[in-house]
Amino acid sequence: GAGVSQSPRYKVAKRGQDVALRCDPISGHVSLFWYQQALGQGPEFLTYFQNEAQLDKSGLPSDRFFAERPEGSVSTLKIQRTQQEDSAVYLCASSSGASGRGAKNIQYFGAGTRLSVL
């Protein structure tokens, strides 16, 4: 399809396990974002890529969280040594523009990966 694709849709991890979440953005989209959404809350910004460059990672909650987008398309969010508080839905979004101005910064979201840490 032409939308943002995330995999897996659901992930159950034991505490301490490492996980990797994948995002396939819309083809040609320059910007890619990761968000964390706790139950009943709005998405919280984690990190932003412009092509392969990670321009903002200020929202990553700890050094256990790591994101990459090596070729400027697919991105992976990795969480090491998962903790129960990491349980959330992780959303990926992409947009065509590289700046915050104008209509180009409309974001297109994937369905998310629901992570449950036991």
Place this chain on the structure above:
Amino acid sequence: SQQGEEDPQALSIQEGENATMNCSYKTSINNLQWYRQNSGRGLVHLILIRSNEREKHSGRLRVTLDTSKKSSSLLITASRAADTASYFCATTPTGNQFYFGTGTSLTVIP
């Protein structure tokens, strides 16, 4: 640490009625956007209003923006059961970083 807050947190109305939800934010913005999220799904963009605009329409949606009060409202007219979802406002104070509010959960009763 979210930039915006929606009000009310939850809203339940009868089909055909209008639904109004409000958003307040904290810093100056370039634009404000409203998104919708169905249960278990990603967010879908509804409408964008620029900081120099006061009102914008799109179909059954009407959005207002008051930058002096740092607030926005979303009105959905003639609501339908299919409008049942959570609605979020999002601001972009700087660059591409998006800040979402806490959301309004709308239930439209058939």
